[in-house]
Amino acid sequence: MNFTDEQLQRYSRHIILPEVGGRGQAKIAxxxxxxxxxxGLGCPVGFYLAAAGVGxxxxxxxxxxxxxxxxxxxxxxxxxxxxxxxxxxxxxxxALNPDVKVVPLKVRISKDNILDLIRDYxxxxxxxxxxxxxxxxxxxxxxxxxxLVSGAILRFEGQVTTIIPGKGHCYRxxxxxxxxxxxxxxxQEAGVLGVLPGVIGGLQATEVxxxxxxxxxxxxxxxxxxxxLNSSFRKVRVPRNPACPVCSxxxxxxxxxxxxxxxxTLQ
Amino acid sequence: xxxxxxxKKIDIKGLVCPYTFVKAKLAIESMELGQILEIVLDHEExxxxxxRSMEDHGQKxxxxxxxxxxxxxxxIRKDKE
Ligand SMILES: [Zn+2]
Numbered sequence: 001m002n003f004t005d006e007q008l009q010r011y012s013r014h015i016i017l018p019e020v021g022g023r024g025q026a027k028i029a030x031x032x033x034x035x036x037x038x039x040g041l042g043c044p045v046g047f048y049l050a051a052a053g054v055g056x057x058x059x060x061x062x063x064x065x066x067x068x069x070x071x072x073x074x075x076x077x078x079x080x081x082x083x084x085x086x087x088x089x090x091x092x093x094x095a096l097n098p099d100v101k102v103v104p105l106k107v108r109i110s111k112d113n114i115l116d117l118i119r120d121y122x123x124x125x126x127x128x129x130x131x132x133x134x135x136x137x138x139x140x141x142x143x144x145x146x147x148l149v150s151g152a153i154l155r156f157e158g159q160v161t162t163i164i165p166g167k168g169h170c171y172r173x174x175x176x177x178x179x180x181x182x183x184x185x186x187x188q189e190a191g192v193l194g195v196l197p198g199v200i201g202g203l204q205a206t207e208v209x210x211x212x213x214x215x216x217x218x219x220x221x222x223x224x225x226x227x228x229l230n231s232s233f234r235k236v237r238v239p240r241n242p243a244c245p246v247c248s249x250x251x252x253x254x255x256x257x258x259x260x261x262x263x264x265t266l267q
Numbered sequence: 268x269x270x271x272x273x274x275k276k277i278d279i280k281g282l283v284c285p286y287t288f289v290k291a292k293l294a295i296e297s298m299e300l301g302q303i304l305e306i307v308l309d310h311e312e313x314x315x316x317x318x319r320s321m322e323d324h325g326q327k328x329x330x331x332x333x334x335x336x337x338x339x340x341x342x343i344r345k346d347k348e
Binding site for chain 1: 285286288289290292293296297320324325
């Protein structure tokens with residue numbers, strides 16, 4: 001890759017890292033990442049991936065920006081309230097780095113469109129905040145063989161895991177089915193410390209860059225859990241389940257499922 | 268002044284850190300193992316930091332010499348991809 005003088009300056013702190021270099025930076029520029037959700041997690045993940053120079057960054061989100069989002073969704077601001085989140089985030093990321101092609105996809109993700117949406121991308125990032133989407137994205141990535149960096153946050157706790165279909169675990173190896181709707185906190189109950197998505201989204205963006213560069217150890221077969229109140233990180237091993245309904249040799253789930261009933265789907 | 272035959276030459280006079288090293292590193296990346304890069308530079312700090320960083324990255328510093336009031340000449344052999 002021939003860098004312009006501007007790019008040399010912008011990416012110099014990457015280029016001088018032995019693990020990145022000019023070649024690694026060129027890989028980042030060639031990478032195509034698609035993110036599910038432009039909310040709490042999607043904002044910091046997209047922010048850092050845009051800063052890093054990821055060539056193509058697609059954002060899927062069907063919601064518009066509200067004032068109540070601004071406590072944690074750092075790509076949006078008072079001037080973008082009422083705009084689709086994907087457009088608001090596109091403005092922010094493009095202002096940060098015009099090298100990045102941001103693709104705004106204002107759609108509700110479903111079993112009918114997800115495989116088409118992720119087809120042309122190298123890596124999928126899940127920053128959705130509800131179980132139906134989490135399971136849908138997991139199953140679609142397993143079926144399409146796409147690496148998935150999944151993050152979740154609630155109150156003061158968050159978790160991150162990296163799913164490499166065919167190699168490591170998947171979300172259903174951990175929990176076969178989504179919890180029944182009654183067990184999941186409703187929207188009003190689901191508070192979250194505003195800075196928590198910054199921590200978890202930062203970890204997700206790091207995982208994405210490691211996958212692009214092929215460096216380090218991704219959180220494959222592992223779940224990293226963070227507790228903000230205790231300031232503690234805990235890594236749990238997640239073995240592949242040989243009887244997993246979706247990623248095992250003989251899966252029982254071979255078609256995508258939408259679990260919409262009774263769940264809060266606020267992004 | 269000793270002359271080593273080089274496979275590639277770059278002139279990074281006028282540049283300061285970290286761009287001195289960025290340019291040198293990109294040049295090394297574009298070369299084959301065993302090839303020699305010749306660098307002319309005029310930033311004093313870089314005359315110390317480039318050899319150190321190159322060694323840290325696994326490359327071999329063959330020779331460093333002040334060739335006049337302002338310039339240094341540096342030879343690096345690419346030992347590592
Ligand atoms: Zn599985």
